[in-house]
Amino acid sequence: MPEMTAHLLAWPQWSRKDDRGLARFATPLASRWLPLPVSRFDLSKEVGWQLQIVKAIYDALKERGIRYALEAYHPSQAMQTIRTPPEILDSPREGTCLDLSLLFCGLCLAYELLPILIVIDGHALAAVSLTHGLRDWNGYRPGAELFADGPLVEAAPLRGWIDGGDFLAVECTGFAQTTQLGGSSAEKPEARHRTNGVLSFEQATAAGREQLDRPDRPFRFALDLAVAHYGWRVEPHPLEPLPGAWVTNIFRLLEKAPAPLSSNLKVLDFERLVENRTRNFVGRDFIFRAIDGLIADTEFEAGYILIRGEPGIGKTALMSQMVKTRGYVHHFNIAPENIRSTRTFLESVCAQLIIRYQLNHNALPPEAAQDSAFLSQLLAEAAQKVDGKPIVVLVDALDEAEDAGLTPTANRLYLPQSLPKGVFFVVTSREQLDYRLDVRPREDLYLRDDDPQNLDDVRQYIRNFLNVHRDDMTGCIATWNISEADFVELLTAKSQGNFMYLVFVLEDIRTGRLSPETVDNIRDLPKGLREYYERHWRTMRNRDQERFERIYEPVLRILATVREPVTVSAVQEWTKVEPPRIRDVVREWRQFLNEEPSPSGEPVYRVYHASFQDFLAEEGMGLKPMHRRIAETALAKIPGFLTQNEESRD
Numbered sequence: 001m002p003e004m005t006a007h008l009l010a011w012p013q014w015s016r017k018d019d020r021g022l023a024r025f026a027t028p029l030a031s032r033w034l035p036l037p038v039s040r041f042d043l044s045k046e047v048g049w050q051l052q053i054v055k056a057i058y059d060a061l062k063e064r065g066i067r068y069a070l071e072a073y074h075p076s077q078a079m080q081t082i083r084t085p086p087e088i089l090d091s092p093r094e095g096t097c098l099d100l101s102l103l104f105c106g107l108c109l110a111y112e113l114l115p116i117l118i119v120i121d122g123h124a125l126a127a128v129s130l131t132h133g134l135r136d137w138n139g140y141r142p143g144a145e146l147f148a149d150g151p152l153v154e155a156a157p158l159r160g161w162i163d164g165g166d167f168l169a170v171e172c173t174g175f176a177q178t179t180q181l182g183g184s185s186a187e188k189p190e191a192r193h194r195t196n197g198v199l200s201f202e203q204a205t206a207a208g209r210e211q212l213d214r215p216d217r218p219f220r221f222a223l224d225l226a227v228a229h230y231g232w233r234v235e236p237h238p239l240e241p242l243p244g245a246w247v248t249n250i251f252r253l254l255e256k257a258p259a260p261l262s263s264n265l266k267v268l269d270f271e272r273l274v275e276n277r278t279r280n281f282v283g284r285d286f287i288f289r290a291i292d293g294l295i296a297d298t299e300f301e302a303g304y305i306l307i308r309g310e311p312g313i314g315k316t317a318l319m320s321q322m323v324k325t326r327g328y329v330h331h332f333n334i335a336p337e338n339i340r341s342t343r344t345f346l347e348s349v350c351a352q353l354i355i356r357y358q359l360n361h362n363a364l365p366p367e368a369a370q371d372s373a374f375l376s377q378l379l380a381e382a383a384q385k386v387d388g389k390p391i392v393v394l395v396d397a398l399d400e401a402e403d404a405g406l407t408p409t410a411n412r413l414y415l416p417q418s419l420p421k422g423v424f425f426v427v428t429s430r431e432q433l434d435y436r437l438d439v440r441p442r443e444d445l446y447l448r449d450d451d452p453q454n455l456d457d458v459r460q461y462i463r464n465f466l467n468v469h470r471d472d473m474t475g476c477i478a479t480w481n482i483s484e485a486d487f488v489e490l491l492t493a494k495s496q497g498n499f500m501y502l503v504f505v506l507e508d509i510r511t512g513r514l515s516p517e518t519v520d521n522i523r524d525l526p527k528g529l530r531e532y533y534e535r536h537w538r539t540m541r542n543r544d545q546e547r548f549e550r551i552y553e554p555v556l557r558i559l560a561t562v563r564e565p566v567t568v569s570a571v572q573e574w575t576k577v578e579p580p581r582i583r584d585v586v587r588e589w590r591q592f593l594n595e596e597p598s599p600s601g602e603p604v605y606r607v608y609h610a611s612f613q614d615f616l617a618e619e620g621m622g623l624k625p626m627h628r629r630i631a632e633t634a635l636a637k638i639p640g641f642l643t644q645n646e647e648s649r650d
Contacts, residue, residue, distance in 0.1 A: 011237050013079040019119075019151045019221050023228035025102045026117065027236035029247055029325065030085035031110035034060055040111050050113055050130045054168060057107050058201045061175040068178035069094035084239060097190070098124040100172040105225050106236075109134060109248070114141070115225050116167070118158065120217040123190075125208050127158060127167045127222075134249065137226035138256045142166045147224040148231070155212050155219035162209055169208030174199030189214070226252070233358070243295040244390040244424075246327030246356065253327075257355050260363045264351035266344050270323070270332050272596070277320040282464055283457030284318055290445050295390050295424055302419040304439045307428045309447030311611035312500030312529050313454070315428040318447075319396040322426070329356055330394035331413075333401045336607045338563035340402045343369040345413045349393060350375055357382040357391075372414040383420040391423045398429040400610065403436055412436040449497030458495055458502065462488045465506050472510045479515065480522040487522075496528040500609055504532060504591055533615040540588075551577050554626075555585040556592075560616040561626035565596055565604035574629055 014022060038056045043049040066088060071080060083099040085106065095103065101117055101124040108115035114129035114137060132141040142161055146152050161167040173190045177197035189207035193199060199207060211217065228234045229248045236247050246253070251271045287307070294300050309315050316332065323330050329352040333340045346369040354361045359381050368374040382391050401412045411417065417439050419425065429435040448454060466473050466484065477487050495501040505525065508514040518539075519525055526532040541548045554575040559566070568582050575582075586593060586605060592612050598604045607613045617623045 011082055011084055014082050016078055016080060019223070020228065020232060020234055022102070022117065022119070023223050023225055023232070023234045024237045025082045026105040026109065026115070026225050027085065027239060027247055028106055028110035028249065029236075029239050030089070030103055030106040032325075033085050033089040034064070034107060036060055036111065048130070050128065050133065051168065053111050053113060054108070054128050054130075054170070055201050057104065057111065058170065058175055058204060061104070061107075062198050062201075064089055064175075065093060066100070066176045067094040068173055068176040068180070069096055069099075071096050071098075086239070095176060097173050100176055101126045104170065104172045109225060109229075112249075116152075116158070117223045117225060118169075118212075119220045119222065120211060120214070121220060123211065123217055124172070125211055126170045126172055127162060127208070128170065129166065130168055131166050134226055134252055135255070137224075137230055137252060144224070144227065147227040150232075151221040151223050153219075153221050155222075158222060159212050162212070168205055169212065171199065171204040171207035171211065174201075174204030174207060230256070241292070241296075242326050243292055244326070244328065244386075244392040247325070248327065250323065250327035250330075250356075254352065254355055257351065258362075261351045261354060264347040264364055266331070266339065266348035269339070270330070273316070273332060273334070274320040274323050277317040278324050280461065280464060280468075281317055281321050282460045284314070284321065286453040287318060287445060287447065288322075291426060294443050295392070300441065300443065301421050302423050303425075303441040303443065304415075304419075304437065305424060305426045306435075306437065306442060306444045307426065307447060308431050308444060309428070310431055310449060310498070311614065312498040312609065313447045313449060314457075314499040315447065316396050317499065319394050319426070319428060322394060326392070327356075328392045328394050328426075329353055331396070333395070333397040333399075333413075335397070335400040335610055336560075336613055337565060340400055342402065342406075342413050345395070345401070346372070346375055350378055353378045353382055353393075357385055359385070372416045375414075376416045376420075379416070379423050380420045383422045386422070388422065393423070393425045395425060395427045397610075398427050398435045398437060406436070409438070410436070411438055415439065451497070454497050455492055458492050458497055458499070459488055461499060461502055462491055462506070465502070469510050476509050476512075476515065482522055490522065491525075494525050494527050498529045500611055501529045501532055504529075504536075507591060529611055530615065533612060534619075537615075537619065551581045552585050552589075553620075555582055556589060557616055557621075557623060557626045558630075559593065559605055560607045560613045561623045561630065562606065565594070565598075565606040567598065567602050567604050569602075571605075574626070574633055 011025065014025060034057075036053070036056050037060070038053070040053060043052050046052070080098070082102060083095050085103055088095040088099055088103050098119075104126050105115040105117050108126070108128055112134040114132055114134055116127040118125050118127055129141065132139075138144070142164075143152075143157055146157055152158070158167070162169050171190050175198060178194070179197050189210040190199075192207070193203050212219065229236065230253050238245060238247060251274075254265055257265055291305055294305055307315060307318070319330065319332070322328055329349060331345050331349055333345075347364060350364055350368050353359060353375075359378060361378075365374060379391065395413065395415070398412055403412050406412070412435060415425065415427075415437065427437065429437075466488075477484060480487075482490070491502070491505065495505070505514065514525065526535045540552065555571055555577055558571055558574050562570075568579050568586075571577070571582050572579055577585075586595070592608050593605050594608050595603050595605055607616075
């Protein structure tokens, strides 16, 4: 169970006259209280993944010991109190049919399903698409057009979708325990066939479909929650004081941006990064509290919050988690992918601001990327629209942004020197680098490797990894004759507070690359990320030095040199290594490389993390010979260039 923020918010009452407003009570943040034992990313590659995840959500809820409850008292018949996810899942663990259905729909959104909230007379339930996912919310799918202008008010389309196999109805009281549905309720679908007070998943889906045929429960309305959140812009209520947050999936909002703004949105390329860096995210509450405290500080009305830390300490993961949970406008500078230009930053962030805050601009002006004037204008316009709420923009890895061509006094990315009241930029950078950020006011936060709070997060990361990979790791640890508690402490010390070290070393232990056969004593594990790289490099070289220097080294150095992901054929052109051997390198060094599909479908590769790129730049010959090789290959394609160059030298 993830650690929860102590300061949770109470939700306002729902007005029964506000059908649309009911969508505000279905929040994907409910998943913080109910992590699933299955991976959405793994299942999404399988046929019928939607049904598997719906069942996993239902079964997980059934195991929580939630009790069916009556509606909480409110003196006005026109208002209803809706319980929050922590009230249902944590304490007091109870909910009405409406509470439970909204919770279920919020969890479906969190796991990228398409849920519909169904309200009939005196009851509520849910339906979930079995053919499409959240990423299709605005695409072609059955019945989407019926929700374009408001709630669905006819039951017939729902019955047709369910009977046709496009949707699955779910009786959400089925996962809540009750023995009190007797008397006049005894013959209602939610009351029958309960065992130990609950319904099985199959019974709940049958009961859900039956509800739509009850003459004593006429249909009132249904809400497509994705359309409500992203199309109608009915934003879910927050669960905790997250300043300036957009708590739905920001990528689903941005991916349907109209042209020409959509062409400026580099942000959609960041979704894979955010998914990857948050998959095993833990802790960091001390940094979140510090950021939120500064934003709430009345003496810090606007400005920059600079988070500084060494490579691998988790700066990008921290920013990714804020994108995922708060939906902030954001930009990631990624040197290995050559995403580092000022133009890309300005165009992407300006387009995001227009879409996120519904500003009155249909396109970016030609001068938008020439300086920060248009960005500053948009920030001022957005600040006027939000009625005093903070606006937060995230900029990751400022040190990786290009600075060539900037005047001596210009900030990297042309970041404005001052910001409108209520606007905050959260920026990350490495320590000890000239990140070119002359702004006022500015507050610095430090992620230090030896900070006790950072080390506590390291320990939690290790424990989580052991729990997730219990079957593999128990045996691995036992072979070194060390207790689990001692293993956690030893690896914490060896990591030197660096999460990238843990990513590599824990996976190496799990897969057997690090074992008593390769490291006699576990206390001889490499210490720190640099030593890990050095040892791995040396080990691979010593296996077959001639092959390593002829095949592995040039391929890896090229992949660390290129400014964007490249294909195997491009690597072959620069290194003259045959494609099968290049694929051998990719396979054996997979943990250090990212593989992505190109527009043509051919995989492209790059170095995974800038810290490994830094290591290769400093190790041995460095990367300069590879820069020359790439340049010479390009020049050789210019007819007569090399011949003319040789003649001029003669």
